[in-house]
Structures are given as C-alpha cells and as structure tokens.
Amino acid sequence: MAKVYLDPGHGGHDPGAVGNGLREKDLVLQIALKTRAILQNQYNGATVRMSRTTDTFVGLNARAQDAVNWGADLFCSIHLNGAAAAANGTETFKHPSSTASRPAQRNLHDAILGAMRRLDSTVSNRGLKDGNFAVLRGTYTRMLSVLTEALFITNTRDANLLKRSGTLDRIAEAHAEGIAKTLGLSRKSGSSGGSGGSAPRYGPNNESFASYHSEWWGAEGEHIRAIQRLLQLAKELPLGSADGRFGQVTLDAVRSFQDKHNLSSAGQNFYGVPGPKTTAKLAEVSNTTDGLPGDMVRVTADRVNYRSRANWDDSAVAGSVSKGESFTIVRRAIMSNGSDLYQIKSGNFISVHPNFVEVVK
Incomplete structure (x- = not known):
C-alpha cells in the first residue's frame, strides 16, 4: 500500500492567509478531508494519514516528523496563498534540493491548474517553484514532498472562485488525481470521480447519476x-472550460440550464442529461447571442475566407469575400476549438468572429 500524508496548513490559533471573508486554515482542512475521502473510496492501493483532521495547531517540525515516523511515500502540504491583492493564480512547490519530487510537483500542479482553468479560464499559471519551507525541508530526503497553493485568498477574483459551490471539491479531486498519477494508483471499479467517494447522488431511488446514466458520466x-x-x-x-469530458462541472451546468428553462428538475429521470429537448433548447438559446437563422451576416473586414465545410483546416478554404458583402445565415456550426462558423445559404461557412463580420437583424 502506498502511504500518502496530507498536511492541511495552519490551524488553531494560526489562521494562515486571511482575506475576502475567508481563512486559509478552514478551507485547506476541507480540501484535505475531501482528498482523503477520494483516495480512500475511489482508488486502490492507498492509505492516508493527516497532520490534523480538526481545527488544531500542529507545529511545522512536528508535521514533518510525523510523516517521517509513519514512513510516508508522498507528503503533500495543502495551502491557499496570501500576498498583495493583485497576486493571483496557481503555483506548486518542492524543496530546492529535491529532484526526486519534480514529477510529483508537476503532476499535482497540472491537475490543480487544469481544474481551476475549467472553472475560470483566466486563472494564472504561476508555475513550478522551489521553496525552503520547513515541512518540505523536514521530509524531502525521506519521501516525495510537495506543497500546493491552488489560489490566492487575498485576491478578489480567486476568492470569489473559492466561494463558488463545488470549487473545493474540484481542488480536492485534482489533488487526488495528481497523487494517484504519481504513485500509479488505479481507480476502483465503478468509480467515476467526485469528492464524496461516488458520483453525485440523483434520481427517484437516490441512485447515482453515474450508474443511472453511465453513458454520460465520464x-x-x-x-x-x-x-x-x-x-x-x-x-x-465559463470560456475555456470545454475540455471534452462530462464531469461534475458539465453536469451542474446542464442541470442549471434545465432548471432555468423548466426542462427537468431534481429527482426526475433525465435531470442533468443533455438529451434531445435540452440540446434543442441550448441551440435555440445560444443562437440568440448572435445571428439567428434567416438573419443576414455582413462582412466588415477587407477580406474574409469562406469554407466549403465546417472545418478550420486550410484545405477547407474555398475562396474569399469582400467588405460589405452580405449573406443569409442558415445555422451556427459549433466548433470544438471555440471558433464557431455560420453556415450561409450557399452551403459555405464563414467565421462568426465580430472582428470579421456583423449580424444585421
């Protein structure tokens, strides 16, 4: 069994970073407890110990020594940052002398940053850093040793993200993902993610979404x-969060949309499923943000390429049109890279970007 030591920073009389109505010691304890639950319930081959499981103070040297005495394979100290109000983003530390910890640092950093950017694409990547912190200094010679800083409590935007429902779950899931990748832990059969040890609870018989709609979850x-x-x-x-995977963030978004448009509700069989009615309504609503079928799109740039098919490859370019030319919109083609196209009456496709065209109602 791989031994994972989770160290939620601060505690007791030491609040850690404080700002925007948040205290670091409270949030990192929640994250650590959630991470432990995920590792224990969703992965094979891990046993977990924590430096604290309640709001108590534990000295830095005592934390490190406890991990050493226990014989941990990986030490992860979980923090949230504090600095000048402008500082923001995700950064991850190892001890300057610990080359062995670099892969663990990379795995945790990539998982956490990826999770944060799926929630808010503007989260800054502050990178992989070295730090001579006491808990790293006391552990790095005996085990893999990493300290994480997911976001800044003292930055208004980061703090608002931390206050958003589900963010702490995503941070915990990312910690578990990075740790599992580092230690080669496999997922338990039937496990599909989520900080509670199973997929979100759902359905008329309290069945999980994962088991009730396994074709969607994951x-x-x-x-x-x-x-x-x-x-x-x-x-x-949020923009930048289209990662091509149906997980908790996408499920929550579908449910929110269904709630707003009276398409489904909690307890119903298809709550959270993007079925035909939901996708048709999504297409209808999304089209209202720009051109609707039947509207005209007018070229505003000097020259704009048009395409024979809904594809951004150079091979799809069929010609170009000039400033002032107008065309009837047939539909909007949703592209995976976020750069959508209008299909026009001729059957060709043209960019929807406002730098090149405008819609004439």
Missing part, C-alpha cells in the same frame, strides 16, 4: 465538447 469526445460549447454560449460554462 464520457469523453467531441460530442461532449460540442455540448459544452453550447453551454458556454448559453452562459452556463
């Missing part, structure tokens, strides 16, 4: 990315 591919793009256009998902 599904990956361009069909998922297309749905996510529609959700972005409907302002249910």
